[in-house]
Amino acid sequence: MPGFTRYECPLRTCEWHHNEPFPTDILAITLHPDAATLAECNGEYMTAAGLMTARAERQRVEGIIRAHVETHSVEEWMREVQTLRGELAEARAAVAPQGI
Numbered sequence: 001m002p003g004f005t006r007y008e009c010p011l012r013t014c015e016w017h018h019n020e021p022f023p024t025d026i027l028a029i030t031l032h033p034d035a036a037t038l039a040e041c042n043g044e045y046m047t048a049a050g051l052m053t054a055r056a057e058r059q060r061v062e063g064i065i066r067a068h069v070e071t072h073s074v075e076e077w078m079r080e081v082q083t084l085r086g087e088l089a090e091a092r093a094a095v096a097p098q099g100i
């Protein structure tokens with residue numbers, strides 16, 4: 001069974017996640033060593049059609065993530081950022097040299 005990439009909602013109050021299987025089948029179809037037009041993508045050479053497919057896949061996954069992210073209110077995001085800022089300040093204070 002191929003692996004997957006898990007995308008998790010960054011809000012601590014939310015347990016949403018999306019598991020995206022590795023696109024091994026897409027790469028197998030779109031990689032073509034004899035293609036006239038090649039472009040490098042993550043160290044691999046892909047045809048223009050392959051790049052378009054990869055782009056479409058990325059946009060599809062981004063759409064899934066965006067659809068979830070938009071279910072949260074601005075207030076929820078601001079509350080999370082504020083909490084993180086507090087934790088960051090505490091962490092910085094903990095590692096800062098004492099007596100300065």
Ligand SMILES: [Zn+2]
Binds near residue numbers: 014
């Ligand atoms: Zn969420």
